[in-house]
Amino acid sequence: SQQGEEDPQALSIQEGENATMNCSYKTSINNLQWYRQNSGRGLVHLILIRSNEREKHSGRLRVTLDTSKKSSSLLITASRAADTASYFCAPTYFNQGGKLIFGQGTELSVKP
């Protein structure tokens, strides 16, 4: 399977703490995207990082990409209760016509 695999499957932290989620994939990618899904809702795009990039920031989000290890991480700093959601990584591959292939996600719970 070419889906990204997120780790951990579930993470519970206190408000104000940082949350780190990891994603591993199998073969060379064109880019890797992170999405958030609130319970029972659609997905919201967070960040896209291209294969020639190593790090990207967006507000309290920081994404890193290590193509040698075929892995990416999403860091949420100073977490808030509103960050409670499932987080999915979606690598895109050159031979997949740009389709996104989602893993099971990391379920993040931020307790006030």
Add this chain to the structure above:
Amino acid sequence: EADIYQTPRYLVIGTGKKITLECSQTMGHDKMYWYQQDPGMELHLIHYSYGVNSTEKGDLSSESTVSRIRTEHFPLTLESARPSHTSQYLCASSEAGTWGETQYFGPGTRLLVL
């Protein structure tokens, strides 16, 4: 918020009924997608379209069918609903291209077949 809409949001229906899930977007995107997602599980691509009159089956086999007669509209139809079709169905769209563009998702339709 993305300009992509799905109706109905929730649907409870009996076995054997024909249903159509609506999806529309106002962003002028050429590409549209349907995903199926069970609670706590990954999304599975079941249909996609690269433009008007283009439809393709996704990675997960599905008994549903789709049509793309207009750019903004991508309805999904189940001719005869069964309990195994109970799931959440998510529609998405993206700009044209082949490099894995950002996808914009609708709020989803939760389907329960009794």
